[in-house]
Every structure is written in C-alpha cells, then in structure tokens.
Amino acid sequence: MNVLEMHNIHKSFGSLEVLKGIDLEVKKGEVVAVIGPSGGGKSTLLRCATTLEYIDKGEIKIAGEKLVSTSQSGLTQYTDKKNIQEIRGKFGLVFQNFNLFPHFSVRRNITESLIHVHKKSKEEANAICDALLKKLDMSEKADSYPCNLSGGQQQRVSIARALALNPEILFFDEPTSALDPELTAGVLKVIRELAEEKMTMVIVTHEMAFARDVADKLVFMDGGVIVEQGSDIISNPQHERTKEFLAGYG
Amino acid sequence: MAELTSTLNQLASGLRFTLGIFFLTLLFSIPLGLLVARGRMSKNKIVAGLVRVYISVMRGTPLMLQLLLVYFGPYYIFGVKLADLDVGPFKYRFVATIIGFSLNYAAYFAEIFRGGIQSMPVGQYEAAQILGFSKAQTFFRIILPQVIKRVLPSVTNEVITLVKDTSLAQVLAVTEMFTMAKNLASSQVSVMPFIVAGVFYYVMNGVIEIIMNRAEKSMRYYS
Numbered sequence: 094m095n096v097l098e099m100h101n102i103h104k105s106f107g108s109l110e111v112l113k114g115i116d117l118e119v120k121k122g123e124v125v126a127v128i129g130p131s132g133g134g135k136s137t138l139l140r141c142a143t144t145l146e147y148i149d150k151g152e153i154k155i156a157g158e159k160l161v162s163t164s165q166s167g168l169t170q171y172t173d174k175k176n177i178q179e180i181r182g183k184f185g186l187v188f189q190n191f192n193l194f195p196h197f198s199v200r201r202n203i204t205e206s207l208i209h210v211h212k213k214s215k216e217e218a219n220a221i222c223d224a225l226l227k228k229l230d231m232s233e234k235a236d237s238y239p240c241n242l243s244g245g246q247q248q249r250v251s252i253a254r255a256l257a258l259n260p261e262i263l264f265f266d267e268p269t270s271a272l273d274p275e276l277t278a279g280v281l282k283v284i285r286e287l288a289e290e291k292m293t294m295v296i297v298t299h300e301m302a303f304a305r306d307v308a309d310k311l312v313f314m315d316g317g318v319i320v321e322q323g324s325d326i327i328s329n330p331q332h333e334r335t336k337e338f339l340a341g342y343g
Numbered sequence: 344m345a346e347l348t349s350t351l352n353q354l355a356s357g358l359r360f361t362l363g364i365f366f367l368t369l370l371f372s373i374p375l376g377l378l379v380a381r382g383r384m385s386k387n388k389i390v391a392g393l394v395r396v397y398i399s400v401m402r403g404t405p406l407m408l409q410l411l412l413v414y415f416g417p418y419y420i421f422g423v424k425l426a427d428l429d430v431g432p433f434k435y436r437f438v439a440t441i442i443g444f445s446l447n448y449a450a451y452f453a454e455i456f457r458g459g460i461q462s463m464p465v466g467q468y469e470a471a472q473i474l475g476f477s478k479a480q481t482f483f484r485i486i487l488p489q490v491i492k493r494v495l496p497s498v499t500n501e502v503i504t505l506v507k508d509t510s511l512a513q514v515l516a517v518t519e520m521f522t523m524a525k526n527l528a529s530s531q532v533s534v535m536p537f538i539v540a541g542v543f544y545y546v547m548n549g550v551i552e553i554i555m556n557r558a559e560k561s562m563r564y565y566s
C-alpha cells in the first residue's frame with residue numbers, strides 16, 4: 094500500500110518553474126532519501142506534500158486520501174478545508190531549523206497539539222510525551238526550554254513532537270544541516286531507529302553514507318525533475334548528472 | 344500645613360479621573376490596537392488602506408484636537424447633542440475623553456503590535472499548521488505570547504507617555520489631576536500644587552516601570 098502518491102507535480106513561483114512533473118510513490122514502511130544539489134526543488138517537493146505550498150498541477154494522495162488532483166479539463170482542485178485538516182493529522186514534518194516553540198517547555202512542545210488539537214487528556218498526552226522522551230534519551234529535559242538545549246537535542250525534541258501525533262508518514266527536510274558534525278550523529282541514530290521500526294519516511298539529506306544505509310529507495314533530484322531513482326543510485330549511478338553530483342561528495 | 348493637606352486632598356480627587364482615564368484607555372486601546380494591527384496587515388487592500396489612513400491621521404494630528412473633535416464633532420457635524428448626556432455615572436465629557444484616548448492609543452499600539460507580529464519567523468506558523476493548530480489557536484497560543492515578549496519595552500514607553508498625556512483631558516474640562524493643580528496654583532498663587540502633581544505623575548510612572556520590569560523578567564526564561 095502506498096502511503097504517499099505524488100503524480101505529475103508541477104509548481105512554479107511566479108515565472109520560475111521549480112517542480113516540472115514529479116512522480117513519487119512511497120510504500121508503507123519504506124524509507125525514501127531525496128538527494129540532489131541545492132536549488133533542485135527538494136524542499137519545495139516536501140512543502141507541497143505537506144500543504145505548506147499549493148501545487149499548480151498534479152495529484153497527491155496521502156494515506157489513501159486524495160489531497161489534490163487535476164481533472165481531464167486541466168482544473169486543479171484541493172479537497173475541502175475539513176479534509177485538508179484531517180490529512181494534516183496523517184503526516185509529520187521535521188524542519189531543518191527545528192521550529193520549536195521557544196516559549197513552551199519541551200513537554201508542552203510535544204503535548205500542546207495532542208491536548209488542544211487531538212483532544213487527548215493531559216494524562217494521556219503526558220504519557221505519550223514521557224514514552225517518546227525516554228526513547229529519544231531526553232527524559233531529563235522534559236521541563237527545559239528549547240533555548241537551553243543543544244541543536245541536536247532540539248532536533249530530537251522536534252522529532253518527538255512530530256511522532257507524538259502518531260503520523261503515518263514523516264518528512265524530514267535536511268534534519269542535520271543546521272547541526273555541528275558532532276551533534277549530527279545523535280539525530281541520525283534516532284532516524285535509523287525509526288527506520289528499523291518501519292516508520293514510513295521521506296528524508297531530504299546531504300548525508301550520503303546515511304542515505305545509502307538507511308534508505309530503501311534513493312531519489313536524485315535536480316532542476317525540478319527526478320533524474321533517477323532506485324535502491325543503489327549512490328553506489329551505482331546511471332546518469333551523468335548523478336555521477337557529477339556524487340563526485341562532489343568523494 | 345493645612346494648605347498642603349487641602350492641596351493633597353484636592354489633587355487626590357483629581358487623581359481618580361487621571362487613573363480612570365489611564366486604566367480605561369489601556370483596557371480599550373490594547374485590544375483595539377490588536378484588531379487595528381490585524382486590519383493593517385489584512386490581505387483585503389481596502390481594509391488595509393483604510394486602516395493605514397486611520398493610523399496615519401491618529402499619529403499625525405494632536406491628541407488634544409482629536410479629543411475636541413470627539414466631544415464637539417457629534418453636535419457640529421451631525422447636529423446630535425451629546426454634550427449634556429450622561430452615560431451611567433459618567434459625564435459625556437469623560438466618555439469622549441476615553442473614546443478619544445482609546446482611538447489615539449490604539450493606533451500607536453497597532454503599529455507596535457504589527458512590528459512584533461511581522462518579526463515572527465514564518466517557521467512558527469508553518470510548524471503550527473503542520474501540527475494541526477487552527478488559525479486562532481496558532482495566533483493566541485503560539486504567536487501572541489512571543490509577540491508580547493518582543494513588544495513589551497515599546498509598550499512600556501507608550502504606557503508611560505499615557506500617564507503624562509492624561510493631563511490633556513483638561514481641554515474637555517475633565518477635572519483630572521493637572522486641571523486641579525492648575526486651579527489650585529492660581530487660587531493659592533503658588534507653584535506648590537504643580538510640584539505635588541509632578542511628584543504624583545513621577546511616582547505613578549515609577550510604579551509602572553517596576554511592574555513592567557517584572558513582566559519582562561518573567562518572560563526572560565526563553566529567548
């Protein structure tokens with residue numbers, strides 16, 4: 094079963110076409126790593142999948158629910174607001190710069206949506222939070238504020254915040270790019286563990302070794318198109334552009 | 344000595360109006376300022392344009408003139424006689440003062456709030472949206488608390504200015520503290536009442552500074 098289906102996605106900013114017909118399918122339990130040069134449209138792709146941007150043309154289905162489609166006559170239509178809100182409950186997104194809420198403690202960052210959007214009781218929400226913090230090795234930080242955490246810890250909290258809502262698919266946009274190398278490892282370890290638990294994930298990353306290890310499918314994007322995809326395009330690239338790009342990573 | 348006691352008593356009775364203008368203006372102008380700020384940032388060009396004109400007029404003309412307009416405007420423009428009307432226990436002149444002050448200060452607060460709201464990183468909105476928060480929840484739970492922290496120093500400035508501006512109510516013959524001081528000074532032929540009134544204003548602003556400093560400190564737990 095596909096948790097994410099994107100077909101023929103087109104997206105422009107003004108006259109700049111950033112996505113030029115992207116097709117991407119992600120199966121349940123699959124880990125997809127998206128690699129490619131800066132400016133290639135990777136972030137825009139994730140932002141379209143997560144409703145932060147609206148596409149001009151194409152079709153997106155998440156967990157079987159149709160988010161948007163383009164009819165035969167060329168009319169692109171999103172589902173109604175209520176459905177969009179419902180679909181938003183089915184995925185999570187981890188940002189490059191965390192976007193934690195600085196005025197909330199770690200605990201409140203994780204529980205606020207559970208309590209006020211998903212209408213869980215405080216006890217339930219706290220139990221979910223405690224279990225996640227324990228799993229991510231952050232239990233003693235429950236009452237800290239984001240500004241008192243290292244970047245790596247902040248990113249782990251933001252992963253916990255996304256996981257708390259029990260998403261069917263989790264998107265990561267360069268989750269370690271804002272971190273010092275020594276803090277990167279802890280975050281990558283968490284993502285690896287999630288992969289072992291068969292969490293469905295789409296990860297945009299520049300960590301090539303990590304991508305090769307953890308991903309079931311690798312996608313190389315450049316110039317708004319998927320140049321090639323497969324399970325071993327890092328070790329065995331077919332296209333010149335892929336080879337060129339990978340050469341830059343030694 | 345008796346004279347000083349009587350001066351204090353009379354100034355204290357004026358102080359009631361001063362405090363009344365001060366607190367009622369804050370009560371109305373802060374929420375109104377928030378609303379005006381939202382209007383100023385509205386995607387609707389007409390709304391945004393009208394609000395922009397409103398702010399510019401309020402900030403670009405003297406508050407004293409605005410007070411006179413609110414008081415006399417209804418009669419001279421519309422022929423409606425409000426001047427003798429009492430609203431509950433309040434004379435219309437006092438009500439007009441509150442309306443004038445609130446409209447004026449709302450414009451200043453609106454610009455402060457707008458600056459604060461627009462300084463918020465877009466990532467906060469995006470994270471909130473992904474987590475399913477409604478627009479209202481996002482604003483009141485995520486954005487506003489952070490905006491308050493950011494704008495508090497500028498708000499303190501306005502509040503301190505407001506304390507001193509209450510003396511402008513004298514143009515509508517509201518017997519606030521400054522009017523009282525002026526009357527006393529001329530009847531006693533002494534500057535003493537002015538000095539005492541000055542001390543009152545100064546002490547009030549001292550208290551405000553202490554309170555606002557505490558408020559700022561209480562939000563210093565995050566950055």
Ligand SMILES: Nc1ncnc2c1ncn2[C@@H]1O[C@H](COP(=O)(O)OP(=O)(O)O)[C@@H](O)[C@H]1O
Pocket residue numbers: 106109111129130131132133134135136137138
């Ligand atoms: N909001 C936007 N407005 C205009 N152009 C944008 C916007 N977001 C991205 N772009 C442009 O789209 C292209 C792809 O950007 P992006 O998706 O961020 O690529 P990547 O994540 O692969 O580096 C770039 O040329 C970028 O400048």
Ligand SMILES: [Mg+2]
Pocket residue numbers: 135136137267
């Ligand atoms: Mg990017």
